[in-house]
Amino acid sequence: MKSVFLTVSFAALVAALPQDGYGYGYVTRVTTRVTPTPRPTTTSSCTITICADYINSCSMGYGGCYPACPGLPTPTFTPPPCPTTTKKPTKTTSKKPCQTICVDAVNECGIKYGGCYCSEEPFPYTKPPCPSKTTAKPTPTPAGPRKCGGLQGLQCKKGETCIDDPKSPCGIAVDCLGICIVEQFCGGFAGFACKNKGDVCIDDPRDDCDPKKGGADCGGLCVPKSWA
Structure with a gap:
């Protein structure tokens, strides 16, 4: 960079300068070196960049980057306006207590x-509503037959008869247990039916008539179906 020298004459300084023996003043030459302002650098040739990040009152960011070489202008950044939100009025319903x-x-x-x-x-x-008064009664489970006979000689109740157990392979004649029944005749030549619902007619084990061996008119005894 070249320097420029300026020569300045100050006439007003003559009176203030010291005088020689002849009474004449000195003329003083003042030389000042002035450095000229550098020419602006172009944006394309600038290698210095500054990035500015600002935040406005609504916490919104703004700013930007710009070249910061000598002679280039410094930009200013305007903060963005805060968004305006309008709340809908809340409907208030007053209910009478x-x-x-x-x-x-x-x-x-x-x-x-x-x-x-x-x-x-x-x-x-x-x-x-009131609950229904009619409730279904549970169906009673028929009890098994009372045992009788055997080596212990178990006896039936009064009005009952001890017969061979239809489900047993042996009878009371050989000391096997039998069952107690209320004697009711069925079958025979007239084909009498049992009176109680659920009873079946079995062959009377006390006689010699066997319906399986041609005795179609053999008499029988009524027992519950689960006993037969």
């Missing part, structure tokens, strides 16, 4: 129902 009534009701079957509700509203609780 009412008196609360609590009801503990009981229906005709002793079942409780009810609760609390506003006195200006109708009773909102429905009376529960």
Whole structure:
């Protein structure tokens, strides 16, 4: 960079300068070196970059990067405006207060129902129905036959008869257990049926007539079907 020298004459300084013996003033030459301002650097040739990051009052970021070589202008960044949000007015519904009534009701079957509700509203609780009085009775499981006979000589109740057990391979004649039944005749030539529902007619083991061996008119005895 070249320097420029400027020569400045100050006439006003003559009076202030010291005088020689002849009474003449000195003329002083003042020389000042002035460095000229450098020419602006072009944006394309600038190798210095500054990035500015700012935040406005709404915490929104703004700014940017720019070349920062001498002679180039420094840009200014304008903060973005804050967004304006308009809230919808909240609808307020004013409900007239009412008196609360609590009801503990009981229906005709002793079942409780009810609760609390506003006195200006109708009773909102429905009376529960009574349970049905007709309940199906459980079907009794028929008990097994009473045992009789055998080596112990078990006896039947009065009015019962001890016969061979149809499910046993041996009879009371050889000391096997039999069963006690209320004697009721069935079968025979007239084909008498059992009176009790669920009973079946079995061959009477006390006689010599065997329906399996041609005795079509053999008499029998009624026993529950589960015993046969």
